[in-house]
Amino acid sequence: SSDLGLIDYDSVVQYPFGYGLSYTSFDEKMGSVAYDTESGTISFDVTVTNTGDVAGKDVVEVYYNPPYTNGGIEKASANLVSFEKTKELEPGESETVSIEFDDDDMASYDYRNAKSYVLESGDYRISVRTDSHSIVDEKTVNVASTITYNSEDNTHNGDAIVATNVFDDANGGLNYLSRADHFANAKEALAGPVNYSMSDKDKSTFYNVGNYDPTKFDNDSDDMPTTGARNGLRLVDLRGVDYNDAKWDRLLDQLTFDDMDNLIANAGYQNAAIKSIGKVRLSDVDGPAALKDNFTGVSSIGLPSNIVLACSWNKDLAREYGETIGDMAHEMQVSGWYAPSVNLHRSPFAGRNFEYFSEDPTLSGDLSGEQVLGAADRGVYAFIKHFALNEQETQRNGQLCTWANEQSIRELYLKPFETVIKADGDAQAVMGSFNYIGNTYSSAHTGLNQTVLRGEWGFRGFVETDYFSGSNYSYQTADQAIRGGTDAMLATTETTNHITDHSATSVKAMRAATHNILYTAVNSWRYADGEPANPMPGWKVTMIVVDVVLGVTLVGLETLAIKRFLSRRKAAVAK
Numbered sequence: 001s002s003d004l005g006l007i008d009y010d011s012v013v014q015y016p017f018g019y020g021l022s023y024t025s026f027d028e029k030m031g032s033v034a035y036d037t038e039s040g041t042i043s044f045d046v047t048v049t050n051t052g053d054v055a056g057k058d059v060v061e062v063y064y065n066p067p068y069t070n071g072g073i074e075k076a077s078a079n080l081v082s083f084e085k086t087k088e089l090e091p092g093e094s095e096t097v098s099i100e101f102d103d104d105d106m107a108s109y110d111y112r113n114a115k116s117y118v119l120e121s122g123d124y125r126i127s128v129r130t131d132s133h134s135i136v137d138e139k140t141v142n143v144a145s146t147i148t149y150n151s152e153d154n155t156h157n158g159d160a161i162v163a164t165n166v167f168d169d170a171n172g173g174l175n176y177l178s179r180a181d182h183f184a185n186a187k188e189a190l191a192g193p194v195n196y197s198m199s200d201k202d203k204s205t206f207y208n209v210g211n212y213d214p215t216k217f218d219n220d221s222d223d224m225p226t227t228g229a230r231n232g233l234r235l236v237d238l239r240g241v242d243y244n245d246a247k248w249d250r251l252l253d254q255l256t257f258d259d260m261d262n263l264i265a266n267a268g269y270q271n272a273a274i275k276s277i278g279k280v281r282l283s284d285v286d287g288p289a290a291l292k293d294n295f296t297g298v299s300s301i302g303l304p305s306n307i308v309l310a311c312s313w314n315k316d317l318a319r320e321y322g323e324t325i326g327d328m329a330h331e332m333q334v335s336g337w338y339a340p341s342v343n344l345h346r347s348p349f350a351g352r353n354f355e356y357f358s359e360d361p362t363l364s365g366d367l368s369g370e371q372v373l374g375a376a377d378r379g380v381y382a383f384i385k386h387f388a389l390n391e392q393e394t395q396r397n398g399q400l401c402t403w404a405n406e407q408s409i410r411e412l413y414l415k416p417f418e419t420v421i422k423a424d425g426d427a428q429a430v431m432g433s434f435n436y437i438g439n440t441y442s443s444a445h446t447g448l449n450q451t452v453l454r455g456e457w458g459f460r461g462f463v464e465t466d467y468f469s470g471s472n473y474s475y476q477t478a479d480q481a482i483r484g485g486t487d488a489m490l491a492t493t494e495t496t497n498h499i500t501d502h503s504a505t506s507v508k509a510m511r512a513a514t515h516n517i518l519y520t521a522v523n524s525w526r527y528a529d530g531e532p533a534n535p536m537p538g539w540k541v542t543m544i545v546v547d548v549v550l551g552v553t554l555v556g557l558e559t560l561a562i563k564r565f566l567s568r569r570k571a572a573v574a575k
């Protein structure tokens with residue numbers, strides 16, 4: 001901003017984030033702020049009054065401005081932390097909106113020193129604004145002493161394990177923009193790159209179809225898991241059973257190598273059947289704003305794109321959006337929805353901006369979380385995507401290496417995913433991205449898919465690649481993906497989607513992947529009433545009924561025509 005010395009804000013920015021118009025006007029009054037240091041909860045009320053002549057709704061936007069030390073942890077001065085939309089208010093009508101968030105929502109990630117989230121001591125200015133730049137009212141919350149979230153009993157935002165650096169290799173040694181000395185490094189940091197070569201160190205561990213050999217990563221100490229056992233379990237027996245229950249081991253023991261490989265390798269728009277455990281084929285179909293079955297050609301009605309939904313700032317609409325998708329999924333016999341898409345609008349020129357919500361991780365995460373919860377209420381698992389750092393489309397499947405520091409990865413690009421995962425207690429799904437993170441394909445990035453997603457956030461469900469074209473893209477191999485924490489290949493053709501390594505290390509990875517896929521599948525709506533048959537899709541039933549009706553009609557018409565012909569001939573003979 002202009003007061004920090006980087007740009008002349010008023011002349012550069014025409015419409016600040018959060019700006020909006022209405023047919024009426026509103027007055028917002030911010031109450032006193034309470035900070036419960038024991039629970040870490042910050043809360044206050046905002047009274048909104050319609051001061052105009054027509055009915056309308058208002059958005060209460062809450063931002064925080066943290067204390068910043070010159071040269072210390074990088075921080076933005078305006079950070080959306082919470083928002084709520086009022087009901088429809090008549091002219092003169094008021095509503096009191098309650099705001100509540102946790103103090104660790106204001107923490108910053110220190111990737112240089114603490115290598116963890118830190119809530120630094122000092123004054124945090126909490127404000128209600130009409131947009132990110134226009135303050136209506138502001139109060140101060142003081143954090144008396146610095147809190148570092150680096151122990152098992154003090155993790156950030158309820159993480160199951162302590163969040164610490166896992167993306168150092170993606171840093172690239174670049175010169176990132178800093179607030180230090182009024183953005184003194186801006187000219188250098190914002191300049192275009194002059195060197196497009198990857199370092200020799202990064203090249204040495206850069207893998208694609210041409211040089212990835214899974215056997216080089218086998219562990220001789222791994223024991224071969226049991227396969228093909230006859231324990232008499234059906235998948236339906238595991239519905240509602242805890243992810244870590246020993247019953248899962250007995251079910252997984254029943255599967256053969258081929259059972260697991262078929263489930264993992266052939267997951268394009270489906271979830272393959274496994275006859276031995278009574279698992280039916282499930283249908284997973286594309287979004288983001290509708291459902292389209294690529295096999296039957298049947299589509300649902302289309303809903304507004306997420307960029308439109310984000311402009312509403314309406315969580316209730318987002319929940320109804322997900323519920324509507326879920327209802328239509330039942331009509332189409334669909335279990336999984338390839339959506340919502342939660343990457344950020346890093347640039348106005350990104351090719352998927354229409355299906356991504358916003359440039360802001362809080363707005364994106366809260367609204368997409370409501371969509372996922374709405375679909376989950378109907379037993380439909382949503383694939384939040386594209387995990388992660390898929391903030392551009394250009395060359396996205398051309399072995400594109402995305403470089404970023406750990407702070408921006410965690411605070412910006414991963415935050416919407418984190419919000420959705422932590423908001424949803426049901427088994428769900430995640431779709432990977434095409435790009436590399438640093439020098440590692442995202443769907444083979446153990447730090448991303450295992451340490452962060454499953455370790456820190458406690459995700460239970462399965463991870464699938466984005467469309468799997470294997471050798472056509474020159475870098476997708478199922479062997480590497482399952483070892484990197486991805487469970488299923490979104491493949492519709494035979495390529496490098498099958499597991500080639502039969503070692504104990506490989507079979508263990510297959511078993512883990514199969515566990516994740518089956519856990520999600522059995523907790524979907526298709527298993528809500530017991531073991532499902534493979535029902536004929538509704539569209540096919542309708543077509544058969546239509547065919548039968550047409551057939552009967554044609555037979556009747558033909559019979560009538562014959563009778564009339566015979567009658568006319570008989571009359572002619574009589575003459």
